[in-house]
Each structure stands twice: as structure tokens, then as C-alpha cells.
Amino acid sequence: MGPAPQHWTTSDGPTRHLRLAGIGAGPANLSLAALLHGDPEQPNVFFDRKADFTWHDDQLITGATLQVSIFKDLVSLSDPTNRFSFLSYLHEHGRTYHFLNAQFAEAPRTEFRNYLAWAAQSNENIAFCESVERVDFDGVFHVTTDRRKVTADNIAVGVGTVPWVPDFVRPHQGDTQFHVSEHLSKSKGLGGKRVAVVGGGQSGAEAFLDLLALPESERPERVVWISRRRNYFPIDDSTFTNDFFMPDYSDYFFRLPENKRSELVAAHLLASDGISESTLRAIYQELYRLQFIDHDERRFGLLPNRTVTACDRAGGGTWELTLRHNDEPDQTQCLAVDAVVWATGFLPAPKTFLEPLLDRIETENGEFRVNEDFAASWDGPPDRNIFMQNAVRGQRGLPDVNLSLNAWRARRIADRLRGRPAADPAMSFIEWSAKNSKDTQWTV
Ligand SMILES: Cc1cc2nc3c(=O)[nH]c(=O)nc-3n(C[C@H](O)[C@H](O)[C@H](O)COP(=O)(O)OP(=O)(O)OC[C@H]3O[C@@H](n4cnc5c(N)ncnc54)[C@H](O)[C@@H]3O)c2cc1C
Structure with missing residues (x-):
């Protein structure tokens, strides 16, 4: 890779080479964008076809609340000092004390949506009104939008779901x-x-x-x-059920055989849905x-x-x-x-822009097969990655499609891009696997 630009701007200037091009700028990719922001080694742009940020706006009925803790914002659970945290949003808007004094049992969904919009608008690497139409590869990715072409070492697909x-x-x-x-x-x-x-x-x-x-x-x-x-x-929002929404469990789940994973998704559906x-x-x-x-x-x-x-x-x-x-x-x-x-649900959004690469990517039950870092298994070079966000529920379980592990998943991806894994967050109280159990010496 050539020398990294000190400042990356999303305006339609001459095409420059990126370390990462993001496709979609919903909460999943916004989290990755927040973690990469300001890193001169990781020039990045995230394209979203929408004119401006929205988050299920046509379902923002009066009184709708967030179904997860407000700590499950874009960054706090993996990088609590990041400037794109919910607390930072409250602080910048002079409403931290008011938010506390309001004593919301569950945060208003509209306020979380406004926070996400602020994070998108204050990150200059997010480009709205730009739809990705095609991705080709010849040693680097060529990302074609309806307005320009860019090249990138890696891409992150976070296109969400469709009704x-x-x-x-x-x-x-x-x-x-x-x-x-x-x-x-x-x-x-x-x-x-x-x-x-x-x-x-x-x-x-x-x-x-x-x-x-x-x-x-x-x-x-x-x-x-x-x-x-x-x-x-x-929804089962009780304490131990919430341990299903921790990194530890996600990794345990990922290592289970495919038939067991499908069984668990069905068995625990109400923990999420x-x-x-x-x-x-x-x-x-x-x-x-x-x-x-x-x-x-x-x-x-x-x-x-x-x-x-x-x-x-x-x-x-x-x-x-x-x-x-x-x-x-x-x-x-x-x-x-x-x-x-x-109100019959959502399915993973089509990824037609990946058609030129489809015969090079492995699949499993209609999903792109990913490795432990959410990179698709494909026949390209190992340092050229197609990261999949919110698209592998069959491999990562129910949290893959909600906000719970956004910040952690994005950090896994950011770590892989930087080539240096950060320390893993705290382990669950529960020993999910019998392998390497602390209590093996008690087994008769
Ligand atoms: C009403 C509602 C409420 C929810 N509330 C919660 C909650 O409280 N807690 C929770 O954990 N989860 C919740 N979820 C589930 C989940 O968190 C959200 O669906 C979340 O928006 C998923 O984020 P995402 O980034 O994967 O996808 P999305 O938010 O769908 O974003 C994907 C983006 O990709 C863009 N895009 C698609 N194709 C292209 C393309 N070719 N080029 C450029 N851009 C493209 C789209 O315009 C879109 O902006 C809720 C879901 C719904 C429907």
C-alpha cells in the first residue's frame, strides 16, 4: 500500500486508494467507521445509498424504545473512550444530566436514532447518496458506485435487511x-x-x-x-440469557457444528425476537x-x-x-x-454488487461462510478481505442481527485490518464449552 493520506475526504475528488471501502452505513458499518476514524493507516470510506441517515424511521412510533442497553452503542463496549459514543453525543449536545434525570427504563428509540445520525454526520468518511453497484477484484477491490470508482484493499459489507x-x-x-x-x-x-x-x-x-x-x-x-x-x-431479557449476547458465547457458537447452530437459533429465538x-x-x-x-x-x-x-x-x-x-x-x-x-419480518438484503465475485466465495446455507474475524472464505489473497456484517446469523447466532455485538464485531474487523488484536473483553461467568474447563479436575 502506498503512503496513507493524512486526511481523507468523501467529496468527489480524484480517486484514491483505500484501505477499506464500506458498503452500507447502518449501525453495523457505522461502528466500524467509528473505530477506524482518525487512523492515518486505515483510509476508509463507507457508502450508503440513502440521501441521509435514517434508522427504521417509518417505525418510530411514539413511545418506541431501544430493546438493548444504551451501552450497546457504536463503540462503548470495545472502545469506551471513542468520540462516537452515546455519552459523547449527550455531552456534545449538553444533555447528559437531563438524560440521567429522565431515568429512562429503556432509552427512546428516536434518541438512539438521532445519536446514530449524529455519528454518521460527524464522520467525514461516510458518503450518503451513493449506491454501490459492483465490486470487482484484480489484486485490489474495484468498488463502483453510481457516482465514482474507488479501489480498496478490503471491503466491509453491511447492507442490513429488507422487508x-x-x-x-x-x-x-x-x-x-x-x-x-x-x-x-x-x-x-x-x-x-x-x-x-x-x-x-x-x-x-x-x-x-x-x-x-x-x-x-x-x-x-x-x-x-x-x-x-x-x-x-x-423477549427474554434476563441476566443469564443476556450472556448469549456476549463475545464469549458468539465464539463458542461459531465453533459448533452447523446442525447444532440451527437448533440453537430456533430454540433461543425469543431471546432476540x-x-x-x-x-x-x-x-x-x-x-x-x-x-x-x-x-x-x-x-x-x-x-x-x-x-x-x-x-x-x-x-x-x-x-x-x-x-x-x-x-x-x-x-x-x-x-x-x-x-x-x-409485520412479518426482514431478510438479509440482496448483495447483487458482489456478483462478479460470487463464484470465488464459499457459502453455507445461503450465507457467505466467514472465518473468526467475519471475513468471507474466498480464493483471494489472505490480506484482501470481504468482511460481512449482520449477514451470518446461521454462523454467529442471534446477536449477529442486532446491536448487542456491533462494537465487538467491528473491533474484530478493525484488529484484523491493523494486524494487532486488542485484549478480549471479559469472559462470561458461564463456561459454555467443556473444553478447557476450569472445573475439569472435579470430574469423576
Ligand atoms: C424497527 C426496528 C427496531 C430495531 N430495534 C433494535 C433494538 O432496539 N435493538 C437491537 O439490538 N436491534 C434492533 N433492531 C435490529 C437491528 O439492530 C437493526 O436492524 C440495524 O439497523 C441493523 O444494522 P445494519 O447496519 O446491519 O443494517 P441497516 O440499518 O439496514 O443498514 C444497512 C444500510 O445499507 C445501505 N445499503 C444497502 N445496499 C446498499 C448498496 N448497494 N450501496 C450502498 N448502501 C447500501 C442501506 O441504505 C442501509 O442504510 C431493530 C430493527 C428494526 C426493524
Whole structure:
């Protein structure tokens, strides 16, 4: 690599060679950008196709909170003195004492979103409005965006997820059939209508609560909440379960055989995908109010343990949803509704820009296979890496797709780029593996 520039700017100047090009600037890559910032040995730029930073903005309903500790910001758990910490954000905006005195049990999601936006906007290595279209390799990576070409020794792919709806919904998507990721823009027109919310995770819960709690003039006539799960289950946020979201467990999980890893992801899903207790409580209290104080019990319906098997047009612009009961499969319910909010989850975003390299990268169950440093296994030189962020849940477990290990994963990647691993954070109290156990001498 040639001499590193002292100052890297993202303006469309002449193309310079980078140590790392990032594709996507959501929380995952923003964390890496924060850890590399100011290091003259690691010139980097992170491209994001969005015009400016957003973070699931159309789901920022009033009262939405962060589902993890505020310490799980971009950097604190791996580099607490980094200038892109949440505390630094509070300090720079003169609100540290206020944040403490507010005594939030869970941080407001909008405040965390504003923190992320600040971190993106105050890092000159983040380039918005620039979509990566293609990556080629001839000893270095050639990254082609819709505005320029750059070369880089390494790339970090952090393109996140895209909304998912069942196949039978796709032809109908529009103003009365939409994914929850469009909730705030599209739910405005649902006043007086019969609405179904499909999906028993946090997003479905928030959409249901939001629609129930709208002012009278905007409120739907009736809102029905459908979930495949047997009940509306909470996230398991208890102490030892949170040890699954520590680096130690992530490494243990990574070394397990593939079939065991899939089994564990399914078994522990509610550790990550359940509903916050505070949201469940707010919903229950709202239902109490509607039924017993306002005597308005027709407003809501709760239908867990049902799978939606079809969604068809009915007369007069309405829809017919067909539901199968999971314990009573011979029981089918048909529901006439005016609109459906599909809170049916997200899938890894397509990575079509990697097509020129696809036949060189190993895969495992539809994921790029990665090594312990989140670098894809491929036939390129070992010092030229394709790092994968938030794209290997099958290999790294549930924390891979949430914020918990962002700072740690980014530090693993930064360490590999710098060629010097930092000390690993504290180990879990739990000995996950029987190998090298401290207690082996007690075994009879
Ligand atoms: C409503 C909601 C709330 C959540 N709340 C929490 C929470 O409280 N706690 C938690 O731990 N997790 C939470 N998550 C899960 C997870 O933390 C987030 O989804 C997080 O945004 C993932 O970060 P990311 O950087 O991997 O992806 P994203 O945030 O999706 O960012 C990916 C970025 O890549 C860009 N991009 C894609 N393709 C290209 C391309 N070709 N060129 C350039 N740019 C591209 C996109 O524009 C996007 O900005 C939440 C998820 C949702 C949907």
C-alpha cells in the first residue's frame, strides 16, 4: 500500500486508494467507521445509498424504545473512550444530566436514532447518496458506485435487511396492504377501517398498539392482531440469557457444528425476537381501558396461534384473510378487512454488487461462510478481505442481527485490518464449552 493520506475526504475528488471501502452505513458499518476514524493507516470510506441517515424511521412510533442497553452503542463496549459514543453525543449536545434525570427504563428509540445520525454526520468518511453497484477484484477491490470508482484493499459489507412478506401478498402491496416498515406513512389513512396486523414480534406489537391508541378521529373501527406464535411472548431479557449476547458465547457458537447452530437459533429465538415487556404491558392496559372503561370492546381482536394462508380481494376494495388455527388445523377462519399491516419480518438484503465475485466465495446455507474475524472464505489473497456484517446469523447466532455485538464485531474487523488484536473483553461467568474447563479436575 502506498503512503496513507493524512486526511481523507468523501467529496468527489480524484480517486484514491483505500484501505477499506464500506458498503452500507447502518449501525453495523457505522461502528466500524467509528473505530477506524482518525487512523492515518486505515483510509476508509463507507457508502450508503440513502440521501441521509435514517434508522427504521417509518417505525418510530411514539413511545418506541431501544430493546438493548444504551451501552450497546457504536463503540462503548470495545472502545469506551471513542468520540462516537452515546455519552459523547449527550455531552456534545449538553444533555447528559437531563438524560440521567429522565431515568429512562429503556432509552427512546428516536434518541438512539438521532445519536446514530449524529455519528454518521460527524464522520467525514461516510458518503450518503451513493449506491454501490459492483465490486470487482484484480489484486485490489474495484468498488463502483453510481457516482465514482474507488479501489480498496478490503471491503466491509453491511447492507442490513429488507422487508419480507409472504408470496401471496406481493401482488397486492399498496396503500391497504403494506409492510410494517412503512407503518407511519401508510397507517394515517386507516381511520374508521377494519385493520389486521399480522406478526407477533416487536414490530407487530408496536403497530397494534399504535393503531389502538390513535385519537378517535384517526382510529380504525377495529384492529385484529394475528400471530403464528401460541401467545404474545415477551423477549427474554434476563441476566443469564443476556450472556448469549456476549463475545464469549458468539465464539463458542461459531465453533459448533452447523446442525447444532440451527437448533440453537430456533430454540433461543425469543431471546432476540420477543416483545418488550413494557410494550406488552402498554397493550394490555390499552385493552383494559377500551373494554372496561370506554366499553368499546369491538375495537380489537386477538388471534394468536393462527397462520395466514391466503389474502384475496373481496368486493368493494376489501380483503379476505384466511387463517388456519395451528392446534386445530381443520378450523379455518375467514376475516374481512379493509387493510393489513404485515409485520412479518426482514431478510438479509440482496448483495447483487458482489456478483462478479460470487463464484470465488464459499457459502453455507445461503450465507457467505466467514472465518473468526467475519471475513468471507474466498480464493483471494489472505490480506484482501470481504468482511460481512449482520449477514451470518446461521454462523454467529442471534446477536449477529442486532446491536448487542456491533462494537465487538467491528473491533474484530478493525484488529484484523491493523494486524494487532486488542485484549478480549471479559469472559462470561458461564463456561459454555467443556473444553478447557476450569472445573475439569472435579470430574469423576
Ligand atoms: C424497527 C426496528 C427496531 C430495531 N430495534 C433494535 C433494538 O432496539 N435493538 C437491537 O439490538 N436491534 C434492533 N433492531 C435490529 C437491528 O439492530 C437493526 O436492524 C440495524 O439497523 C441493523 O444494522 P445494519 O447496519 O446491519 O443494517 P441497516 O440499518 O439496514 O443498514 C444497512 C444500510 O445499507 C445501505 N445499503 C444497502 N445496499 C446498499 C448498496 N448497494 N450501496 C450502498 N448502501 C447500501 C442501506 O441504505 C442501509 O442504510 C431493530 C430493527 C428494526 C426493524
